[in-house]
Amino acid sequence: MSAILQLNNFEVFLTAVLIAGGLQLIMGLLKAGFVANYIPTNVIKGLLAAIGIILILKQIPHAFGYDKDPQDDFSFIQPDGENTFSVLIKMWEFITPGAVVISIVSLVVLLLWDKTPLKKFKYIPSSLFVVMLGVGLDQFFCNYIPYLCVGTLQMVNLPPIDTSNLAAYFYWPALASLGNYQVWLVGATIAAVASLETLLNIEAVDNLDPLKRESPPNRELVAQGIGNMVAGLFGGIPITSVVVRSSVNIQAGNATKLSAILHGVFMLVSVLMLSQLLNLIPLASLAAILLLTGYKLTKVAVFKEMYRKGLRQFIPFLVTIVAIVFTDLLIGILIGFAVSIFYLLRSNYRNPFKLNTATLHIGEVIKIDLSDEVSFLNKASVKDTLWSIPPGSKVVINATRSSFIDGDVLEVIDDFKTAVAPQRAIQLNIIGLKEKYELSDYVHFVSDDSVQFVNVLDQDVQQNLSPAGILDFLRAGNDRFIRGEHHDKYFPHQVNATSAEQNPIAVIIACIDSRTSPELVFDAGIGDLLIIRIAGNIINPDIVGSVELAVKEIGAKLVIVMGHSNCGAIKAAVDGIHEGNIGHITKKINRVITNSVYTRTSIDTSHANVMQQITWLNARNSVKELLAQSSYLESRYLAREVGVLPAYYDTSSGKVLFDEQPVSRSVA
Known part of the structure; x- marks a missing residue:
């Protein structure tokens, strides 16, 4: 209407x-x-x-x-100057008893439809039956109870068609x-509004579809564009999709799709030929x-579902409802969309990375894992976090999972690397940046490249650690x-950092089992x-020499x-396998079994607890x-310098599992 008035x-x-x-x-x-x-x-929703x-x-x-x-009319402010709530107030002054009876009976029929034999009539939907029932009741009232007869103003009013x-x-x-140009401006406005409402409506209808099919939005725009061109050529007003009829x-x-086509055909036939009957x-x-339709669209369960998803989902949902109710569909949707974007921006501001502090063998390390995408919206959050790091800290900025980092954020990281970190004696690693970001991985070096902060052990850390630590x-x-x-682990950096020297903290004598990799x-x-x-964790002079060298x-x-469950060497010893060089291993393990409460012939290898006990006995014997x-090694062990x-x-x-009990020298 406003467009018609604007163009006059x-x-x-x-x-x-x-x-x-x-x-x-x-x-x-x-x-x-x-x-x-x-x-x-x-x-x-x-x-x-x-x-x-x-x-x-x-x-x-x-x-x-x-x-x-x-x-x-879905707008809060109506063309007649009233609004939704003022009409509800005035309604009490103009109640029509017959209309109340018809609406109550109709609601009862709709609610109980599936519980009555009427549901067997598949070709007569409940809504059509209610319409016919309403017509019949009104005709009955007008003929036999005039007091309840519904007046013309409370009836459908279609003008006759010649x-x-x-x-x-x-x-x-x-x-x-x-x-x-005014015509083009109005046309562009109609296109934008109709397209936006249509896209919103088809998303809403897809949400209602129990089969969760997806309506093709581009095809909908093409179809509606053709429809509006036809409407403009023959004197029609703009068309758009409607949620109510679809629901x-x-x-x-x-x-x-046939139901939608038949719907249009039935409407055309009804307007042209059945207007007197429809009236x-x-x-x-x-x-x-429509009351029952409205109830199905806004059940309490919908509000509970959205509330359970958290305030980030619930507040935009609630704002959208309130805004639509108090304005109109388009304005309300735009307001709800704006609030949803606000929460999205707020989430991006807060969650561009994961921050945690870990205590490693090199000391306390602050680790910042950047997310998949870090946009300019995250600049303030990243800067606030970096600038709040305490002086003297060790920091790792990990960008290995980031597919995109905005230039503004890269500039903040570069400023922190070149200015802030050196001023505050912060040791910094920047890991995983791609070359296209114009910054490369950065590993902190102290004076003359002699010491570098990498997640590997240096000699000072090694010497300061105790066996218990x-x-x-x-x-x-x-x-x-x-x-x-x-x-x-940043293995490429660790390879470089350990190439000149090694400072390990422990020696692990493990079995050859493929399932047990101590590093992992x-x-x-x-x-x-x-x-x-070595198979079976056995001890020989070569292994003793290797351990002495390591210590x-x-x-x-x-x-x-470190022994392990389901050990093949233990099972081979129990099964009496001594052929070839395998016997050098199994005979040592058998001596452990012989000196225990078990006998080799009485051991059930399928019994997990028994095999676990033998594995423990074998590991303890190897320590001895x-x-x-x-x-x-014994002197260093007794002095508690080596564990x-x-x-x-x-x-x-x-x-x-570790056994920290003191070890006796009784060897099997």
């Missing part, structure tokens, strides 16, 4: 409609319908719930027989006005149908391994551990003999042999 001529307005249709057709061909994919779900509330608020007056409320002179109903666009269509059980329908019957680090690493939360089990980096692998010359302070064969202990790795859980 209906034929000129039709030209604007023609232009709008053409623009929509172009948008559809250019695939502009992708915009629908960016409409937040909370806004869509808010739209549906708001329509449900509006249906209820707008149809209550009709259900009570007060019909001054314009039909099909089918013998249909040409009189067509109007043609004033194509001469195509040169008027009723879905609730009626229709599932194909017998009480608005109270239609109000009952090393054991704590191994336990913590094993816990991370079990949880699947391993630390990033303890979440260790390059150079952290020295691994000796005396390389500086390791903890030696662990190691100390018995090395006076150097030597057995351990057991459970291959089913990944857990490593």
